[in-house]
Amino acid sequence: MKHFILSLLLLASGLSVWAEYPRPSQAVNGKYGYYSSTGNVEIRPRYDNALDFREGFAPVEIRGKWGFINLQGRTIAKCQYQEVRNFNYGYAVVRKDNKWGVIDTDGKEVVPCVFDDLGQLSDVTSVVKKYTPVVGEQALQLQQDSVAAK
Numbered sequence: 001m002k003h004f005i006l007s008l009l010l011l012a013s014g015l016s017v018w019a020e021y022p023r024p025s026q027a028v029n030g031k032y033g034y035y036s037s038t039g040n041v042e043i044r045p046r047y048d049n050a051l052d053f054r055e056g057f058a059p060v061e062i063r064g065k066w067g068f069i070n071l072q073g074r075t076i077a078k079c080q081y082q083e084v085r086n087f088n089y090g091y092a093v094v095r096k097d098n099k100w101g102v103i104d105t106d107g108k109e110v111v112p113c114v115f116d117d118l119g120q121l122s123d124v125t126s127v128v129k130k131y132t133p134v135v136g137e138q139a140l141q142l143q144q145d146s147v148a149a150k
Contacts, residue, residue, distance in 0.1 A: 021071070024050035024058070034058070034073070043073035055087040057105065068092065068107065077107035091124050102128055 022034035022042035033045030034053075049061035057068045057076060067079035068087075083095040091102050094113065101113030102124055110128050 021053035021056075021058075024052065032060070043069065051086075055090065055105075057087045057092070059084045059086065066094075068103075075107075076105065077103050088124070091128060093118065093124060104128075 022036050024032050025035050026032050027045035029045060031045040032047040032050035033041060034043035034050065036042050047060040047062060048064075051059045053071065056071050059066050060069050060079065061067075062079040065079040066081045066084040067075060068077040068084070070076050077092075077094070081094040081096050082098070085093040087105065090105050091110070094101055094103055094109075096113040099113040100115040100118055101109050102111035104110045111124075111130075
């Protein structure tokens with residue numbers, strides 16, 4: 001019985017965290033925006049496609065390119081990516097020019113889009129640590145490696 005009650009409490013707390021985020025929905029004009037659980041417009045419909053928020057950021061699409069917005073509807077990563085993955089532990093995997101990289105919650109590419117496949121980015125935090133902080137000669141070497149990888 002004790003475990004059952006604890007499970008219900010955990011489930012309820014998990015649902016309440018999920019319910020905080022506005023949900024994407026298509027408006028009459030065919031564009032997507034974000035709405036509260038009561039139907040109030042939280043972020044006006046202006047996207048060709050929009051996905052759920054995760055970690056306070058949501059992927060949005062404009063003219064076939066993806067980017068990210070925050071809960072206030074501000075763009076944190078402009079719509080320039082062919083494909084994006086949801087944020088996880090403060091990072092999102094993105095694809096540009098058929099190469100994969102990683103952005104942070106400021107929209108900055110902390111790992112340049114130089115990887116051919118996602119398998120190389122399976123442990124995103126390890127890859128990010130390899131690229132940051134980059135200073136001095138190490139920065140020059142990474143730039144040269146990035147160019148050579150393309």
